[in-house]
Amino acid sequence: MKIHMQNIKKITRNGMLALIVGFSLISISCERKEVPTLSVERLNEIYLTNSPWRLERVTVDGVNQTNIYRELVLSFTRENYTSTNGRVIWPGSDTWEFVDEEKTVFRRGDGILVTIQSITIDSLVLSLEWESNSIDTGRQLAIAGNHIFEFVK
Incomplete structure (x- = not known):
């Protein structure tokens, strides 16, 4: 049972890491368009x-x-x-x-x-x-x- 819980924790930790990396890549690749401010x-x-x-x-x-x-x-x-x-x-x-x-x-x-x-x-x-x-x-x-x-x- 101990091994099984460790595997679940590993999968959860790896999944979270993958999500963070994925969101980071998406936000870097998205072109940022600045909204011009008018005087x-x-x-x-x-x-x-x-x-x-x-x-x-x-x-x-x-x-x-x-x-x-x-x-x-x-x-x-x-x-x-x-x-x-x-x-x-x-x-x-x-x-x-x-x-x-x-x-x-x-x-x-x-x-x-x-x-x-x-x-x-x-x-x-x-x-x-x-x-x-x-x-x-x-x-x-x-x-x-x-x-x-x-x-x-």
């Missing part, structure tokens, strides 16, 4: 151009002015943007380009600087300074002040 700058660009962005809320100097800009939709490509219902503050189409290394500020073709306050795959908060009130046929088109635009997908 914050690159994510900002990718998320921004993953359009369209639909307006959820606008404040001007801390006061809710969503009603003036309701139904605003922005769409970005790598060099241009288009707006629907952007009124004077967001012209129908224009160019844009990042002006800082972190890619958190961009300049539109009309010279207006826009700051990306936050951005995720499904939400975008932009701010800009608008210098004058605009009224057309009794309808307010824009309000002067610091605008914070909150968009969603």
Whole structure:
């Protein structure tokens, strides 16, 4: 009986050793693919151009002015943007380009600087300074002040 137990222990030990060696060989032979990590700058660009962005809320100097800009939709490509219902503050189409290394500020073709306050795959908060009130046929088109635009997908 003693010999039999020793053989079982030997087989078990050899089997475990074979399993360890086998798994080691498999893991060495498998090609490791590194998942590229994207910089914050690159994510900002990718998320921004993953359009369209639909307006959820606008404040001007801390006061809710969503009603003036309701139904605003922005769409970005790598060099241009288009707006629907952007009124004077967001012209129908224009160019844009990042002006800082972190890619958190961009300049539109009309010279207006826009700051990306936050951005995720499904939400975008932009701010800009608008210098004058605009009224057309009794309808307010824009309000002067610091605008914070909150968009969603």
